[in-house]
Amino acid sequence: MTSASAALARDVVCPEHPTFKPVGTCSRCGRFICARCETWGDRCAACEYRQLRELPSLRTRGSLAMGALGLAAIGLLLGAMLDGWLINRLQGGWVPRDAAATYQRLWELLRVPLLAVLGLSALFFLRWLHLAVRTARVLGLDPGTTPGWAVAWWFIPLAHLFDPYLVVRGLCRSLGGHRSAKAAVTAWWTAWVLGGIAWIVEQYLLWTRDSEPLLLTSALLAGFTAQVMLTLGALLCMSVIALIQALTDECLDDVAEAS
Known part of the structure; x- marks a missing residue:
C-alpha cells in the first residue's frame, strides 16, 4: 500500500x-x-x-544588476552623444584635425569606465539570471532550462543570438507572466540584437575605410545607432529584471502564506 x-x-x-x-x-x-x-x-x-530562505537574495542581485545596467546606459548614451557631435563636424566625409583630436581625447576618457561598467553589468546580470532560474525551479516551476545552461547559452556561438532570449522568456512564462511581460522581453532582446549588429557594421566600416574615406560617415552613424540601441536595451533589461522580480515575489508570498 x-x-x-x-x-x-x-x-x-x-x-x-x-x-x-x-x-x-x-x-x-x-x-x-x-x-x-x-x-x-x-x-x-x-x-x-x-x-x-536558504537561497541568496534575488532582490539584492537584481538591484546590483540594475544599478550596473543603469551606469552602462549612461556611458553608452554619452558615447552616442560623442559620435553625434563628431558627425555634425564632418566636412565632405573628412574629420577636421581639431575635432578629431577632441573626439579622441574624450573617447579615451570614456572608454575605460564604459568597458568596466559593461563588464560589471554582464557579470551581475548573469549572476541574477542564474539565481532567478534556480529560484523558479525550487518553487516547483519549469523555466525550461537549468541555472547552469541559463548562463552557458550566452557563451555558445550562434546559440547566444537566440537561446538566452528563450531562457528569459521561459522564466517569465513559468512565473505567470502575461502577454505584456513577454512583449517586454521581446523588446529588450530586439534592441540588444540590433545594437550588436550595428556595432559589427561599425567595426567593419572602420576597418575598410582606408580604401574609401567617405565610409567614415557611415561608420560613425552605425556606431551612433549601436550605442542608442544598446542604451535602450540596457533600460529594457532593467525593466525585465524588475518584472521578473515582481512575479517571483508573488510566488514567494504564496509559499510564505501557505507555510
Whole structure:
C-alpha cells in the first residue's frame, strides 16, 4: 500500500491544509502533502519555504544588476552623444584635425569606465539570471532550462543570438507572466540584437575605410545607432529584471502564506 493510500485508509489529512486529503509525502521531512502542496513539487509548504530562505537574495542581485545596467546606459548614451557631435563636424566625409583630436581625447576618457561598467553589468546580470532560474525551479516551476545552461547559452556561438532570449522568456512564462511581460522581453532582446549588429557594421566600416574615406560617415552613424540601441536595451533589461522580480515575489508570498 502506498503512503497516500495508507493515509486515506487512516482518514488522515494534510497538516498544512486540513480540508484536503493527502496524495503523497514530503520528500524532505516525510509529512503528508495534499494536491495543493504539490504546487511546489514533492515538498510540503514548510520545507519549500525553508529551502527558499536558504537561497541568496534575488532582490539584492537584481538591484546590483540594475544599478550596473543603469551606469552602462549612461556611458553608452554619452558615447552616442560623442559620435553625434563628431558627425555634425564632418566636412565632405573628412574629420577636421581639431575635432578629431577632441573626439579622441574624450573617447579615451570614456572608454575605460564604459568597458568596466559593461563588464560589471554582464557579470551581475548573469549572476541574477542564474539565481532567478534556480529560484523558479525550487518553487516547483519549469523555466525550461537549468541555472547552469541559463548562463552557458550566452557563451555558445550562434546559440547566444537566440537561446538566452528563450531562457528569459521561459522564466517569465513559468512565473505567470502575461502577454505584456513577454512583449517586454521581446523588446529588450530586439534592441540588444540590433545594437550588436550595428556595432559589427561599425567595426567593419572602420576597418575598410582606408580604401574609401567617405565610409567614415557611415561608420560613425552605425556606431551612433549601436550605442542608442544598446542604451535602450540596457533600460529594457532593467525593466525585465524588475518584472521578473515582481512575479517571483508573488510566488514567494504564496509559499510564505501557505507555510
